[in-house]
Amino acid sequence: MIGEYSFLPCTPAGVMRLIESTGVDITGKQCVVIGRSNIVGKPQAMLLLQKNGTVTICHSKTKNLKEICLGADILVVAIGRAKFVTGDMIKEGAVVIDVGMDRDENGKLCGDVDFESAEKKAGYITPVPGGVGPMTIAMLMKNTLTAAKQQAGIE
Ligand code: NAP
Numbered sequence: 001m002i003g004e005y006s007f008l009p010c011t012p013a014g015v016m017r018l019i020e021s022t023g024v025d026i027t028g029k030q031c032v033v034i035g036r037s038n039i040v041g042k043p044q045a046m047l048l049l050q051k052n053g054t055v056t057i058c059h060s061k062t063k064n065l066k067e068i069c070l071g072a073d074i075l076v077v078a079i080g081r082a083k084f085v086t087g088d089m090i091k092e093g094a095v096v097i098d099v100g101m102d103r104d105e106n107g108k109l110c111g112d113v114d115f116e117s118a119e120k121k122a123g124y125i126t127p128v129p130g131g132v133g134p135m136t137i138a139m140l141m142k143n144t145l146t147a148a149k150q151q152a153g154i155e
Contacts, residue, residue: 014135035078055081
């Protein structure tokens with residue numbers, strides 16, 4: 001919350017790296033995070049705020065979710081419901097980051113975003129699998145390295 005840390009929560013940190021990789025500057029952008037869990041939604045919103053995004057946090061009691069999503073330049077979805085966010089909820093050219101790890105009706109791994117319809121609208125979009133998951137692991141390794149360096153007195 002105060003922006004001072006050695007270790008970032010892995011999944012939100014991975015999401016930030018993915019957004020940075022697009023070259024889209026977060027400053028002043030409308031950022032919408034769907035989900036307010038302690039491990040994803042809340043820290044995600046704080047990290048976007050630290051990068052000067054204008055952040056809206058949505059959850060299960062949010063009204064007009066579609067309308068809010070349509071205003072998002074950057075949309076991070078962490079709900080836990082298969083293919084919940086569809087293309088008609090996405091602003092043209094938006095950065096869409098899908099944190100969800102769900103199973104579809106055939107038991108196949110999928111995200112919270114309906115990739116097929118969403119990719120037609122998004123400027124950038126992450127797949128599931130192969131998007132946020134591997135980045136979470138990468139950030140865990142980064143934290144592990146930082147911890148090891150700290151213990152060894154290197155950092
Ligand atoms: P969680 O603790 O269950 O939180 C889900 C959030 O989504 C809650 O804040 C909930 O709102 C909100 N929500 C539920 N239904 C909604 C709806 N219909 N409309 C709007 N918001 C709704 O889940 P989580 O731990 O944050 O994980 C979310 C997803 O990300 C899961 O699929 C999980 O497997 C995945 N995940 C992936 C990684 C990765 O490395 N790829 C890491 C962590 C999690 P309320 O607060 O009002 O209940």
